Amino acid sequence: MGYRNTRDCLDALEAKGDLVRIDKSVDAELEIGAIQRRVFQAKGPALLFNNVRGCRFPMAANIYGTRERMRFIFRDTLETVERLMKLKLDPMELLKHPWRYLKAPVTAWHTLPRRVGSGPVTANETTVSSLPRLKSWPMDGGAYVTLPQVYSEDPSNPGFAGSNLGMYRVQLTGNEYEKDREVGLHYQIHRGIGHHHAEAIRRGVPLKVNVVVGGAPSMTLAAMMPLPEGLAELFFAGALGGHRIPMVRRPGGLPIPAQADFCICGHVTLGEEKPEGPFGDHLGYYSLAHGFPVLKVDKVFHRDDAVWPFTTVGRPPQEDTMFGQFVHELTAELVPSVFSGVHEVHAVDAAGVHPLLLAVGSERYVPYAAERQPQELLTNAMALLGNTQTSLSKYVLIAAREDLPYGLTCHDVPGFFRHLLERADLTRDLHFITRTTIDTLDYSGISLNQGSKLVFAAAGSRKRELGTELPSGLDLPRGFRDPQVFAPGILVLKGPKHRRKRDQQDPALERLGELFARVEGIERFPMIVVADDANFTAANWDNFLWVTFTRSDPATDIYGAGGFTHAKHWGAEKAIVIDARLKTYHAPPLEPDPEVERRVDELGAKGGPLHGII
Known part of the structure; x- marks a missing residue:
């Protein structure tokens, strides 16, 4: 009934022919991460690296790299x-x-954990500097744990029922951390550990934290699950793992999963922060160095046959995409029970997950009206922005189920965009929330954790026929060029390099909107995107979604062809213009190291361990 530890899982994958052992010496700095990403992109097998340079522990990757492998596990x-x-x-x-x-x-x-006196994980002690030092991208600030299970309990109500298990990245080396005594604990806003940390601060006590690596695969998945507050991820891990999770009692400390491969035990002291980062993150950019809590290390344990599972993240899709898809499969039918009136949601992976949420809701407030318009949809959207992980969404595009043609779903991204753009009233259906909290990893806002959100709703009959050819007589101002139709109703063009400061709009984009307002036929293109590279942006939907929604803040970067403000409501008579250029204050996008990529190519050459895989 389920795998209880990493070795059991890897042995089963190998017996199935879905794991490759790599005995050639590889470097945990950049090389091993580049290998993992290349094998994932090739839909290749799980990987077991038995000869990691400068480290006595083997490392495993791509364990969750395909939907089929996830369902097998x-x-x-x-x-x-x-x-x-x-x-x-x-x-x-x-x-x-x-x-x-x-x-x-x-x-x-099986949901009930069981307390045990000892377990394999406490067989040995080591130090932080002896652990694998995975560095995924060239500008990363040090080595990181990338598949951690960060365990904490409510200081005012300790025990499993009030516990939290989350996947928050942990920096092992670099910056100002004292060797072997401190590691960085990066947790973003709206994370369960934050409630525990706030309570510890209120009580004036340190927050005990365990950073677990490996063990039952169900523990890794549970750490990523967006469960409702008050429902312990540890309970879900037992249900999915098919067995009660054994937890080793540790006097004076938090319990430790007995079958884990490693566990860093420590505590977060009051009011101490140190710079954490940079780190190449899942939006496809570096998150930069900022002050985050410091975990004071008390003990580091590992089992006899310990393996260090890891992944790397970057511009989607990556291995964490598989986690997202798997979670969606488990929870899709629950959406209406969590969000009344919402029938379907799609946090778009290609756009970095949180920047773009597509949704389908009901519009029943005035069923007798001659023409449907967004009303209940706005209630639905506000519910999405007020609960669980959907609250981190930046753009919420929502359409009425009553208008959807048979078979159309918000997972059909081109079809959903076309449906919405045909029906949206741009003078009415754009609703901005300004100066609010946004995803910590999103640098498009006006400061760390602060920016804006947009609810873009559509209901009722078709209001326009979308254009598929450039409007005649389109004469762009100096610095703007390469206009092209990306999809029905969507234009993409190249703009000049961005030179404004943070929290400033660009007069050049305002003038562009004024020009577009005078172009005959521009109303057939309700969405116009200005990018640094129009050809790249318009090459495919993945590029378009990534550029448009990760590089723009709605309130700062949306302009209008016929834009206006009335009674604090903003709208556009003909089209919206989204400034999706890289800004002067944005974090840099991730770029691989050419020399490292060359070494990976050699592993895939004839006679190499990855020949025929990459």
Whole structure:
């Protein structure tokens, strides 16, 4: 029933022919991460590196790199967990089909962790400097743990029920951290550990934290699950893992998963921060160095046969994309029970997840009206922005289910954009929230954690026919060129290099909007995007979504063809113009090291361990 530790999982993958051992010496600085990304892009197998330069511990990667491998790892329990999810949505299912839920009591039993006196993880002690030093991108500030399970408990109500298990990156080396005594703990806003940290500060006590690596695969997935506040991820790990998670009692400290490969035990002291970063992140840019809590290291444990699982992140899709897709499969049917009136959501991976959320909702407030317009949709959108991880969304594009043609879903990105752009009233349906919190990793805002959001709603009948050819007589001002139709109703063009300061709009874009307002036929292109490289941006949907939504802040970077403000409401008569250029204050995009990529190429050459894979 489920894999209890990393070795069991890797052995099963190898027996299945879905793991490759690499015995050639590889470097954990840049090279091993580049290998992992290349193998993932090739939809290749899991990897076990047995000869990591300067480190005695093997490292494993790409364990979760394909949908098929994810479902194989959790094959014993996945069906039962999916059925229990459905049972939450419709309790009558148990009465209608009781035989489908015969395993439910056993699964419920598995959610309860069990306390044990000892376990494999506490067999050995080591130091932080002896752990693998994974550096994923050239400008990273040091070595990082990239698949951590960060465990904490509520200081005012300790125990498993009030625990939090999250995947917050941990910096092992670099910057100002004292060797072997401190590591950096980066957690973003709206994370469960933040509640525990706030309570520790209120009580004037250190916050105990364990950083766990490896162990049951269900623990890794649980650390990534966007579970509701108050529902312990540890319980979900037991259900998905098919067994009660054994936790080693440690006097004076937090319990440790007995089957983990490694555990860094420590505490966060009051009011101490040190620079953490830079780090090449999942939006495709570096997150820069900022002050974050410091974890004072008390002990570092590891099991006898310890393996260090890792991944690397970067511009999507990457291995963490598979986690997102897997979580969506588990939770898609629960969306209406969490957000009343919302039927479907799609946090778009190609746009970096949080920058763009597509959604389908009901529009039933005035069913007798001659023409439907967004009303309930706005309530739906505000609910999405007020709960769980969807609250970090920057752009929320939402359409009415009543208007969707049969079969159209918000996971059909081109079809959804076309549907929305055909129906949106740009004078009415753009709703900005300014000076609010945004994702910590998003540098498009006016400061760290601060920027704006946009709800772009559409309901009712078609209001325009979308253009598919450039308007005749389009004469762009100096510095703007290469206009091209990317998709029906969407124009992309190249703009001059951005030279403004943070929290400033660009007069050149304002003038561009004024010019477009005079172009005949521009209303057939309600979305116009200005980029640094129009050809790159318009090459495919992945490029368009990444550039447009990771490089723009709605309030600062949206202009209008016929823009106006009335009673503090902003709208556009003909089209919106999105400034998606890299700004002077943006973090730099991730670029691989050419020499490292050359070494990876050699591994894929004839006779190399990755020949035929990459």
